[in-house]
Amino acid sequence: MDPVAGGLTRAAVWTGTGVDVRDVPVPRLGDRELLVRIRLATVCGSDLHTVAGRRPGPQPSVLGHEAVGEVVAAGPGAGTVVGTRVVWTVTASCGACDRCGSGRTAKCRTLRKVGHEPFDGAWGLSGTYARHIVLPAGVGVVRVPDTVPDVVAAPAACATATALAAVEAAGDVAGRRVLVCGAGMLGVTATALCAEAGADVRVADPDAERIAVAERFGGVGDEGGSVDVALDFSGSVAAVGECLHRLDVGGRLVLAGSVTPGPSVPVDPEVVVRGWLTVTGVHNYEPAHLRRAVAFLTRTAGTYPWDELVAAPVRLDDVAHALRRPAAPALRASVVP
Template sequence: MSASPVVQESPAPVVEPAPVVEPGPTARITLSPPPTAMAWMKVGVPHELMAVPEVCLAPGDALVEIEFATVCGSDLHTVSGRRSAPVPLVLGHEQVGRVAALGAGAVRADGTPLRLGERVIWSIMVSCAECDRCLSGLPQKCRTLAKYGHEQVRHGWELSGGFATHTHLRAGTAIVPVAESMPREIAAPLSCASATAMAAVDAAAAVTELDGATVLVTGAGLVGLTAAAIATDRGARVIVSDPDPLRRATALRFGAVATVDPLLPPGSPTAFAAVLSSLGLDDGLDVAIEASGSAPAVAQAIACLDIGGVAVLVGSVHPVGRVPMDPEAMVRGLKTVRGVHNYTPRHLADAVEYLEKRHCAYPFAMLVGTTFPLSELDEAITEAATGGHVRVGIVP
């Protein structure tokens, strides 16, 4: 671990920040008590509390005091060892907070000046805006990409994740204000799941018109449920597939006209083929958004498409094995398969705008099933891993 962090026995309380800005290009911020973060060390070992006595904000940087965070599935993949990660690491990349201090020239995603006290969310990634990938519209694949909640703790960027009292936002981060009226449980996941769902729906819409389309969403987690709501509001008829009966019931509250249990045998009257037939969809579907990461679900998403259909794969963010595909069917069916990983700043801004308008139309807030204090992060992650909640909340 870097020499800068100091491990304490208990979390320091969050207090109103009192930034001290020194002359020059770097703003040196000292808070009393200091910001703290939970550092993950390795599988099976409890998080360690880390204090950061000083935060140095370069031009374009900002320091945000965390209001609320949520545990994402990728956090669970890391702590379980399903995905490798550098350590020590401050996890967490779904959060909402308030601007506590600013580096010179810090701006929002739209280029306007960021203000102290603003309630904001921010992108999962830090991009350079200058490399070939950024210039071609793929900032999430920047040549010098850094990601919140995924980077090894290092001197000068210790507060790099959301499981903390504060997060240090670096220049190149898309920062978007959110309305004070938006519940924290809805605002926090905007930084990952909600914006990713927006990107997935947009990827489908770039291939086929959604108004009047039939859409399959596989996986009724936060990405899948949000995608179902967005597609429904764009005029699509949505079917959701998930093995969990409670999540299938939840999907009906997010616009789905029908749900499917993918574990049922083909001959069952409520199996996938039977449900499609009952809806007059024997030829297949226009769109499939695969949000579960299950190999059988990926295969089904591709196989179920009608002529000219598009499958958007968004859930396969860890190895799931090979998936069979019939090239002749793809060619003769004029089918499209698109991969979506994370999102662009535009998708983040669009997701904020969408949920500010529509968060009352669907029960998004209920998707955070329980909340823990930051000091009980390990207990929160254990609870999230049970799968009993779409999201578990963390309060600093």
């Protein structure tokens, strides 16, 4: 039986030095809030970086922001049917500030994020490494069709939606030469998105096993040469510089992997001007991207082996083992709370 307000659930709390799996109280739901039972959570690389000390975050906190779950309780005005299987956006936005009004809800002035909030703050159950999560007003919720397995749906809330936002920022890629740098979960997903759109997709990654995975999703190993579009998910300064160097006239570079401070990349303004080049960045995504991500996974569930990208799940009590890079060919570890 699912807990009610005042009852207990179980969560893996990141303390800054380790993971403490403990019983925690379930808060009373407020207006438009949802209580969701986690069915399956996948482990994003950003959480691996947090645990490894490469990415700052609140301590203590419940990490995790990629998951699929079932709505088990709804606060007043929530409008989501109890029993619905759903995924949800990483961001919770106010919907009223100037950025939200301009369509940049992912950069809301009072932005909160799933799996990024203090455990001892107002939104303690904010992460997916738990049996239950509370979704406040401002989080976008999308129903998952019955034809999409949990293992395919779970990465939608970060990897799939972010890759879709990056590919969208590249414009129409049909018939174009596209270079994808970084064959992790985002890069492989972007490869499939571009291949489905009719692009010639080349994939660059120092890991040959990951290149082999990307080839199963419509890409080929990169062999150099000019490209029309470059999508960087690696965050590598060298890779970004290589992408810029290889853009043909009218080319576009989309940066999505550079999410931590690092060295600068030299840019010759004359090359940008004479080449009519465009450089843009994508961080987080909009609710519409998540809806399109679920539609894409639904449409391609029988085309690409999405389930093979996720390792067999571990129990919540063993989540510390999942917070390590999974063995190839899996690109995501997973947890079943």
